[in-house]
Amino acid sequence: MxxxxxxxxxxxxxxxxxxxxxxxxxxxxxxxxxxxxxPYGFAIWEKMxxxxxxxxxxxxxxxxxxxxxxxxxxxxxxxxxxEGFAKECAVVTHYRLKANPDGKGLMxxxxxxxxxxLIIRPTSEAIIWNxxxxxxxxxxxxxxxxxxxxxxxxxxxxxxxxxxxxxxxxQEGHTAHATEQEAVEEAxxxxxxxxxxxxxxxxxxxxxxxxxxxxxxxxxxxxxxxxAMMQDGKALQAGTSHFLGQNFxxxxxxxxxxxxxQLEYAWATSWGVSTRLMGALIMAHSDDNGLVLPPKxxxxxVVIIPIHKTEEDLAKITEKVEPIIxxxxxxxxxxxxxxxxxxxxxxxxxxxxxxxxxxxLAMGMRDLENGTIEIARRDTLTKESVPVDGVADxxxxxxxxMQDAIYQKALAFREENTFVVDTWDEFKAQIEKGGFxxxxxxxxxxxxxxxxxxxxATIRCIPLVGxxxxxxxxxxxxxxxxxVVFAKAY
Amino acid sequence: MxxxxxxxxxxxxxxxxxxxxxxxxxxxxxxxxxxxxxPYGFAIWEKMxxxxxxxxxxxxxxxxxxxxxxxxxxxxxxxxxxEGFAKECAVVTHYRLKANPDGKGLMxxxxxxxxxxLIIRPTSEAIIWNxxxxxxxxxxxxxxxxxxxxxxxxxxxxxxxxxxxxxxxxQEGHTAHATEQEAVEEAxxxxxxxxxxxxxxxxxxxxxxxxxxxxxxxxxxxxxxxxAMMQDGKALQAGTSHFLGQNFxxxxxxxxxxxxxQLEYAWATSWGVSTRLMGALIMAHSDDNGLVLPPKxxxxxVVIIPIHKTEEDLAKITEKVEPIIxxxxxxxxxxxxxxxxxxxxxxxxxxxxxxxxxxxLAMGMRDLENGTIEIARRDTLTKESVPVDGVADxxxxxxxxMQDAIYQKALAFREENTFVVDTWDEFKAQIEKGGFxxxxxxxxxxxxxxxxxxxxATIRCIPLVGxxxxxxxxxxxxxxxxxVVFAKAY
Numbered sequence: 001m002x003x004x005x006x007x008x009x010x011x012x013x014x015x016x017x018x019x020x021x022x023x024x025x026x027x028x029x030x031x032x033x034x035x036x037x038x039p040y041g042f043a044i045w046e047k048m049x050x051x052x053x054x055x056x057x058x059x060x061x062x063x064x065x066x067x068x069x070x071x072x073x074x075x076x077x078x079x080x081x082x083e084g085f086a087k088e089c090a091v092v093t094h095y096r097l098k099a100n101p102d103g104k105g106l107m108x109x110x111x112x113x114x115x116x117x118l119i120i121r122p123t124s125e126a127i128i129w130n131x132x133x134x135x136x137x138x139x140x141x142x143x144x145x146x147x148x149x150x151x152x153x154x155x156x157x158x159x160x161x162x163x164x165x166x167x168x169x170x171q172e173g174h175t176a177h178a179t180e181q182e183a184v185e186e187a188x189x190x191x192x193x194x195x196x197x198x199x200x201x202x203x204x205x206x207x208x209x210x211x212x213x214x215x216x217x218x219x220x221x222x223x224x225x226x227x228a229m230m231q232d233g234k235a236l237q238a239g240t241s242h243f244l245g246q247n248f249x250x251x252x253x254x255x256x257x258x259x260x261x262q263l264e265y266a267w268a269t270s271w272g273v274s275t276r277l278m279g280a281l282i283m284a285h286s287d288d289n290g291l292v293l294p295p296k297x298x299x300x301x302v303v304i305i306p307i308h309k310t311e312e313d314l315a316k317i318t319e320k321v322e323p324i325i326x327x328x329x330x331x332x333x334x335x336x337x338x339x340x341x342x343x344x345x346x347x348x349x350x351x352x353x354x355x356x357x358x359x360x361l362a363m364g365m366r367d368l369e370n371g372t373i374e375i376a377r378r379d380t381l382t383k384e385s386v387p388v389d390g391v392a393d394x395x396x397x398x399x400x401x402m403q404d405a406i407y408q409k410a411l412a413f414r415e416e417n418t419f420v421v422d423t424w425d426e427f428k429a430q431i432e433k434g435g436f437x438x439x440x441x442x443x444x445x446x447x448x449x450x451x452x453x454x455x456x457a458t459i460r461c462i463p464l465v466g467x468x469x470x471x472x473x474x475x476x477x478x479x480x481x482x483x484v485v486f487a488k489a490y
Numbered sequence: 491m492x493x494x495x496x497x498x499x500x501x502x503x504x505x506x507x508x509x510x511x512x513x514x515x516x517x518x519x520x521x522x523x524x525x526x527x528x529p530y531g532f533a534i535w536e537k538m539x540x541x542x543x544x545x546x547x548x549x550x551x552x553x554x555x556x557x558x559x560x561x562x563x564x565x566x567x568x569x570x571x572x573e574g575f576a577k578e579c580a581v582v583t584h585y586r587l588k589a590n591p592d593g594k595g596l597m598x599x600x601x602x603x604x605x606x607x608l609i610i611r612p613t614s615e616a617i618i619w620n621x622x623x624x625x626x627x628x629x630x631x632x633x634x635x636x637x638x639x640x641x642x643x644x645x646x647x648x649x650x651x652x653x654x655x656x657x658x659x660x661q662e663g664h665t666a667h668a669t670e671q672e673a674v675e676e677a678x679x680x681x682x683x684x685x686x687x688x689x690x691x692x693x694x695x696x697x698x699x700x701x702x703x704x705x706x707x708x709x710x711x712x713x714x715x716x717x718a719m720m721q722d723g724k725a726l727q728a729g730t731s732h733f734l735g736q737n738f739x740x741x742x743x744x745x746x747x748x749x750x751x752q753l754e755y756a757w758a759t760s761w762g763v764s765t766r767l768m769g770a771l772i773m774a775h776s777d778d779n780g781l782v783l784p785p786k787x788x789x790x791x792v793v794i795i796p797i798h799k800t801e802e803d804l805a806k807i808t809e810k811v812e813p814i815i816x817x818x819x820x821x822x823x824x825x826x827x828x829x830x831x832x833x834x835x836x837x838x839x840x841x842x843x844x845x846x847x848x849x850x851l852a853m854g855m856r857d858l859e860n861g862t863i864e865i866a867r868r869d870t871l872t873k874e875s876v877p878v879d880g881v882a883d884x885x886x887x888x889x890x891x892m893q894d895a896i897y898q899k900a901l902a903f904r905e906e907n908t909f910v911v912d913t914w915d916e917f918k919a920q921i922e923k924g925g926f927x928x929x930x931x932x933x934x935x936x937x938x939x940x941x942x943x944x945x946x947a948t949i950r951c952i953p954l955v956g957x958x959x960x961x962x963x964x965x966x967x968x969x970x971x972x973x974v975v976f977a978k979a980y
Contacts, residue, residue, distance in 0.1 A: 027624075029556070031559045031560075031608065031617070036556050036621055037554055039553065039554045042553050042555055043553070063529065063532050063533070064529045065527040066526050067524035068524070068641055068643065069521045071520065071521060072587070072595075072596060075587075076595045076596050086586070086588060086589070087586055087588075088586070089586060091582060091583065091584040091585070091586075092580050092582050093584065093598070094583065095578075095579070095580050095645040096581075096645065097579045097609070098577075104566075105563070106566050106572060108581050108607055118521065118580075119587070120558075120582065127521070146529060155586065167557055
């Protein structure tokens with residue numbers, strides 16, 4: 001049983017690192033802060049991408065591709081944006097290497113210095129709005145609803161696989177609209193898409209809200225977000241959608257003739273989710289035996305393991321399970337029949353548990369005689385013997401049931417770990433223990449900062465759906481119109 | 491009809507540039523040599539990606555993701571490889587910007603200089619083989635069959651949309667094997683996959699062959715390639731597959747214990763196709779009216795245009811075409827019903843012709859009375875009136891017919907423009923006129939170089955399937971075992 005995987009209760013952080021490594025999801029590369037996403041991890045990411053991409057297209061978006069490089073002068077144009085990203089920029093200064101005259105190897109060719117430095121995109125607002133300038137002349141050109149799947153680089157000092165890496169993969173939607181209202185609706189629509197994806201595909205309940213001004217995306221007027229709770233009670237921001245107002249249109253001079261024949265700046269949104277979602281998926285559901293995957297995102301949904309001693313026995317079992325495999329595949333379920341005889345079945349059981357395969361079917365000689373098969377579910381670790389006839393239908397039903405059960409479990413956990421708190425002492429005590437703390441806040445950046453300094457908790461979001469309940473700020477006692485979500489966060 | 495699109499016969503190069511621009515496929519960005527792939531162009535690329543990805547998976551490959559950055563010291567390890575790419579390397583030297591103390595804006599922070607420069611991957615052999623070192627210990631770990639979809643950067647001095655850009659999108663397969671034979675088979679298998687994709691999806695006939703040593707990938711023992719002919723008679727290399735021997739295994743010390751319990755270096759292949767295929771697709775099939783797309787890669791396969799004067803007429807037409815739309819969609823065919831009344835139908839006809847939509851259906855009031863509909867095919871520009879009953883089946887058949895017809899047309903063109911030549915005078919005259927020239931070559935790099943200097947023609951490939959026909963080198967008169975393909979190339 002995955003010998004030596006640390007227990008969540010003892011060392012959550014190490015448990016996470018070890019699952020990522022042992023389930024073959026990702027590893028650190030030789031390049032500081034950059035990860036290698038291994039095939040099994042990438043297969044999960046591909047499933048996420050496909051589902052999200054379908055949802056983006058269903059809401060009218062198209063994909064395109066913009067350059068990796070952002071000229072420094074472009075980044076500078078939107079001042080807050082520039083300030084927000086300056087400290088994390090990887091900078092290309094030269095475009096050629098040459099043989100090292102002093103010895104072996106290569107050196108940067110000093111004659112190949114760029115006139116203007118190029119930044120590896122930390123996000124693409126600048127390069128995209130510079131392009132949109134030529135695409136937008138009239139209200140007829142709007143809305144522009146474009147998404148890009150890309151790699152971005154933010155030179156983070158402390159990195160962690162999936163959660164925070166110098167290079168990561170993501171999608172970034174960048175839309176332009178004729179009116180403020182349309183842009184706000186778009187930002188909210190995409191937040192809704194993210195929430196739906198998190199809940200229906202990742203089985204991850206999320207709180208939808210807006211960020212406090214302090215935590216907004218650099219250059220945004222409003223940042224919407226979805227926040228999820230991990231099993232250690234910490235929050236993880238799983239996706240953001242920004243209403244950018246006319247900031248980028250003004251910085252890049254993107255004007256259009258509106259229906260009233262007047263020149264106006266375009267209204268913008270941007271929204272993104274990244275390979276960070278992999279971290280959320282792992283930390284939300286997995287257990288001390290390894291990964292637990294919601295069936296919709298599992299690269300292998302069902303594994304079938306024969307338990308046999310002779311080749312002849314294997315042939316008999318194979319004959320019996322082949323129709324099951326066909327039926328499952330016909331239903332669009334991914335199945336692996338693992339008859340590799342280099343490994344014992346006990347090793348295989350542990351391995352697929354570690355890798356989070358939702359359903360395991362096992363058939364031995366007694367099953368063959370009895371017309372049964374053992375069916376085990378990964379989330380509850382329960383197993384039972386069922387008739388082999390009709391097992392494909394059983395599996396189909398079970399996969400759906402598990403998708404929901406995993407969600408419900410995470411939801412119950414979040415509810416158990418969400419606390420309403422009214423005094424500063426309670427607040428400090430609860431934040432120390434973990435979980436989401438619903439507390440009143442006076443709305444000032446100053447208070448937010450002080451709370452962060454004293455407790456390391458940040459305002460995760462001001463929930464979109466919240467009871468309008470007046471109260472007193474937990475820190476200053478000043479008036480507050482509603483509770484916000486405080487938590488320590490990844 | 492796409493006013494002012496240059497004619498191929500007058501200015502092939504401008505014709506290409508204008509199609510790329512006017513059909514909304516791509517444009518130059520503000521970053522030197524980097525392109526923006528616009529939504530319509532990207533939709534075609536997505537169809538290519540999906541088809542290729544399915545073929546890679548069907549041949550046992552999985553996807554993964556490796557870092558964008560290659561430390562300079564890694565690139566240096568395989569000497570030929572390093573030499574081959576050194577002149578085109580974009581180099582990251584710093585990881586932070588800071589406020590400019592002398593005025594506004596940002597500057598590179600001199601305190602944030604990297605200890606070792608990072609190269610933006612021009613290709614990923616170095617970073618991947620450094621990773622494989624830890625993944626390969628035993629013959630049981632082999633073969634490793636991994637593909638990556640990624641962006642790469644090669645700092646080209648002369649760039650052209652899709653054909654040669656500083657940044658481009660591609661896939662790169664990197665496999666490791668226990669034996670030389672297996673690796674050679676893999677390189678050949680993937681060449682076959684590329685040829686199948688080119689012919690069945692892109693409707694592009696290709697010559698499969700190997701490169702002369704001069705034209706090999708830097709670090710390869712053998713480079714296999716597919717070569718296609720464009721409508722100006724020039725060749726375009728559409729994909730390459732490399733047998734890398736043990737070069738990278740030796741440079742990165744990737745050894746495994748073989749079945750005989752001996753330590754051995756792993757055998758490697760790599761193979762790739764890129765957004766360059768978009769250039770090939772455009773140049774191979776399009777005409778003076780615009781893009782011609784093989785139906786399998788067309789984002790919109792069928793456009794339906796109503797021709798009406800009143801809203802009432804439009805309603806009648808709409809009612810009549812709705813079942814056709816449903817039936818086509820149910821058959822997996824992408825259909826656009828363009829009832830936008832901001833544009834006249836004449837404008838729409840030209841626009842969809844420009845964008846290469848394979849089939850156009852148009853219905854006016856007379857059609858409505860007669861129970862007919864006009865069906866036009868993009869490749870031949872022919873149209874006819876057909877009964878509206880059963881038109882969905884007609885369209886399905888037509889799309890298949892067109893896929894084949896476009897291929898056959900390109901094949902016939904290539905055959906008409908392939909010439910067998912035996913004397914140097916004939917050679918020079920024919921190369922000047924264009925096309926593939928099948929000629930004998932003495933097998934030396936020296937002769938190849940001289941021919942290139944005198945005629946600008948290169949050896950495109952030594953065909954895999956060729957008649958073994960001894961002869962005399964067209965340039966030196968020395969012995970030659972078979973003819974090779976010479977051409978000017980993109």
